[in-house]
Amino acid sequence: MKRFFQNTWGWLDDRLGLSDMLGPSLKHLVPRDAKWWYVFGSATLVAFIVQVITGVALAFSYVPSSSQAYDTLKFITDEAPLGHFLRGLHYYGASAMVLMVGAHMAQTFLFGAYKYPREMNWSTGVLLLAFTLVMGFTGQLLRWDQTAAWSVVVAAEQAGRIPYIGGWLASFILGGTTIGGATLSRFFAIHVFLIPAFIFGFVFLHLWLVLRHGISDPPKPGKPVDPKTYKKEYHEELHRTGVPFWPDGAWRDMVFGTALIIGIVVLAIVFGPPPIENPPDPSILQADPRPDWYLLWYFAVLALIPPQIEGYVMILAPALIGVILFLAPILGSKGERHWSRRPWSIAVVLLSVLMIGSLWIAGAKSPWSPNFEAEPLPASVVGATSGPVARGAQVFHDRACINCHLIESLGGRRGPDLTFVSDRLTESDIIIRILNGGNNMPAFGNTLKPQEMEDLVTFLQTRRKGARPAKLAQ
Amino acid sequence: MKESSTNSIDPRAADGLPPGQAERRRFLTWLSVGLGGVCAALVGIPVVGFVLAPLLRKPAGQWRTVGKAADFAIGKTVNVVFEDPSPLPWAGVTARAAAWVRRESDERFIAFSVHCTHLGCPVRWMHDANLFLCPCHGGVYYQDGTVAAGPPPRPLFRYDVRVMNGEVQVKADAIPITTAL
Known part of the structure; x- marks a missing residue:
């Protein structure tokens, strides 16, 4: 039997030339010290392969029609055998791909592996990062629920801020002038055909460049990159101490890739896919669109930047970051590679992680958004069930103050916490603030009746430490 | 002195091309590239027009x-x-x-x-x-x-x-x- 398989393989290999084609690539020498830090690139590819396979499977049941996509996704999630699991795999596969591409970039940057002669390895990687994020965003839109439909509008509005061509781009994104029959089809074509084709092409180019220039050797302090001598020294060292990629280097990629897939499977089983929300009906206004986690930090940026410079930050900042990332190797293609000699590189990575992490937390909390679910304050918080204080608490709820202000941790976080407002504002301060607004608060002078105003101020004056209701003080 | 065909760096001479063959190859190169461009335009222009059509369509209210x-x-x-x-x-x-x-x-x-x-x-x-x-x-x-x-x-x-x-x-x-x- 063994001889039969050997003969069959020999025949196929002779006719197809597989060993001749793949052998040199698989056996190419890699630095002996390139170990676990080097697994993130292959892990990104593993996640992408998971996405391709699960995406093709999902496409067997998904109908990319504005009127039917929602129902087919409900079917896939709730009725199709393994559909729930498959959607989970696709979602967590996307998350893994974003995480791995980020880790791969950070490692490459810290190791100075973007320097000569691997500048284009880095730049093609930056393009692959951009394609990955576009895939993440368009993938969320293919869920085609209420959040997806409103996210398309948000994307069109953002594009609309681009000078001169903004209106055209918005129409391109919407597939016309409104959300409708043409909208989803565009994103389906972009998500399933266009961007994957780019990713396949650039992955091929990226891998070719890895083979052409070799895997960068781990950096050593005091051993700078000199374009005049680097290639000669690299190849001499490689031939002296290098090991073949298969299997001496590849086994770590296989181990880490397997762990990654196991992680994706476990997450898909335990947590399942993101829920399908209300239908994509633009006339349902009880919507609270949020991007998936990997773009939540940018959602926070859009809320926190000062309105005066918002137009510039919204468009120019991502463009500038993209250009800087793309051109980074050209700005510094030689010199020290080791992070200990490039402390600023550690600072850049740490600051990026801290910035995105902080914005991500802010985006998850969204304190700038009103709390539409706020209930009337309970009597235990109000401290009265009748009289002006109770009436004032009712006004506080009815006039939507509670949607933006906290009292005893109840309400919204858009405005200041008013639990102890009387400790810092006098009666006249409170009245002036309510009547005239200001500091990002609407004026209520034309809305509140005199009696309501009086009751509201009376209620707010009880919001101080010394005058807390007896129950609360306990 | 005219170089011999065996040690010349002129590719036409090195290939032993008869007179006019280099021009023919140059012509065929440009012909192929040009035809490639024509093919790309024949298919690409309608595709781009179709994809970008929503930009130009402004339905009345x-x-x-x-x-x-x-x-x-x-x-x-x-x-x-x-x-x-x-x-x-x-x-x-x-x-x-x-x-x-x-x-x-x-x-x-x-x-x-x-x-x-x-x-x-x-x-x-x-x-x-x-x-x-x-x-x-x-x-x-x-x-x-x-x-x-x-x-x-x-x-x-x-x-x-x-x-x-x-x-x-x-x-x-x-x-x-x-x-x-």
């Missing part, structure tokens, strides 16, 4: 009846639902659109777009507070659509509105896009 005038109380702002101006047959629920209609007086109606002018999220009317609130980034508008707080750069957009034969009609139009930088 359509008047949509949203209710009887008598059903709109003066001083009240209500949500109305209508069909968008150019629904495709397979649009399903996505062909629906909405507006906030406010009756100011017997004759005067205002129809506000539901899209926040910041980034297009759907604003909600808080009837007791007389405010529109946006769920995304905290935009707030007064009852006349002017900005009360938050990041919106301009007041709520308005649709044309009229009363015909006792019915309120809103001119369904494009999603308003804030284009000012």
